[in-house]
Amino acid sequence: MNVATTSHDAASGVKPVRIGMFGLGTVGGGVAKLLLSRRDIISREIGRPIELTKVVVRDLHRTREVEVPAELLSTDPDAILEDPTIDIVVEVMGGIRPAGEWLRRAIRAGKHIVTANKDLMATEGVELLRLAAEHGVDISYEASVGGGIPLIGVFRQDLVANEVQSVHAIINGTTNYILTRMAQDGADYLPALAEAQALGYAEADPTNDVEAIDATYKLAILASLAFRTHVPPPQIFREGITKLRAIDFRMARELGYVIKLVAIGRRHKGADGTADSIELRVHPTLLPKHVLLAGVNGVYNAVHVQGDLVGDVLLYGRGAGSGPTSSSVVSDIIDIAHNVNAGVSNRVPFRVTDNLPLLAIDDVQSRYYVHLWVADQPGVLAQIAQVFGDHGISIASCIQKETDAKAGTAELVIVTHGAREAGMRDALHQFETLSAVRDLGSVLRIETP
């Protein structure tokens, strides 16, 4: 697509809103395409001409899906940072360095910021928001979580009267695609991953997605909005999807569950005047098949919020890709341009004020699914029940599946009532020492949002 600037801005005599953009990849390409091809519509919406003034990239000679006029491209960040006529800096290059430093320079120079960068906002967002408030500029990051789904604005404005009780989110499209394939077609993990890579959903190195690192960054951002609490992503408990097996999906289905990678945030009310605390965790989770999130399939994302006033809210849509993500970025640009027009900033101030303590993962309560193979002998079930009992874990149901006469083993699926994570971990360690336990298969947490 070839798009070029025109002189209508000069002709109108009205000072345009000028945009400088770092990055012209999947997201930046989509944003450039929108800013250039829908410029008239966007300008009408803003009430002033909008102009993409400069785009900074790494490689000037790379072939791109969107053809931006050569004079707009540069590899020099100062082409944006030192240009006093640029009002809004759009950062869609990713990573923490140098993006963070460039945005701090832009803020100090009085430029407003729009970013899609979850890594940066999850780790340095609080500092960037504070710096932006000090310098009277706005920073918007709607695209950083859930791509095209309106989320950040919903928390900052639409749900602000609520005390948020919990957030359950499917916020990684790549893993949701893989898990959907495993559930619907009985695929094993590696073939499902290979298919996601062939379709361009998963990267060549899929670690960030499949080890739930990406979802942890996004949960950190959601937690800052929902609970006004900053938790550095490394402090959030996470487990990836790489150890899930086809048999777990078959068992889950038989028991009436689906398996999803769920990011969970929950407020715990302090008793007798003590402060509230929060739990944050991301891991493969059994969801009862009747809950709304259980029906979120493929690359789709969804966030289920429970507020004390509003009750249940579900936000659903495409969490990635050029179109959905640039939809959010351009909406942020338009919103900031309205503020620039009105001569205001920080119209909807956002501060991380509460900093509630994070509940240690050992103290988190959950129900569990435990799948194991044991010796097919008298008294073995009693031993298993004894270990659980010794760790304060109550069994809700126990199903003996197949027995393998040749190997002398029986397959058990146990579902527990709510139990402390530390108790379950210690019980599992004890199972490893029992000769009757031949193979400890999967242990998955069960959640009902």
Ligand code: NAP
């Ligand atoms: P991408 O396709 O890899 O594009 C990155 C762009 O940034 C490229 O144009 C690259 O320049 C430029 N760039 C990278 N480092 C640079 C540097 N040091 N100096 C100058 N330019 C640099 O990435 P993307 O998928 O568009 O993602 C961009 C951001 O959006 C990330 O923060 C990502 O997490 C976020 N995001 C992405 C999606 C999505 O669906 N892709 C969804 C939500 C949020 P060259 O083109 O010259 O290499």
Ligand code: HSE
């Ligand atoms: N890798 C991410 C996902 C896309 O699969 O959801 C951008 O956040």
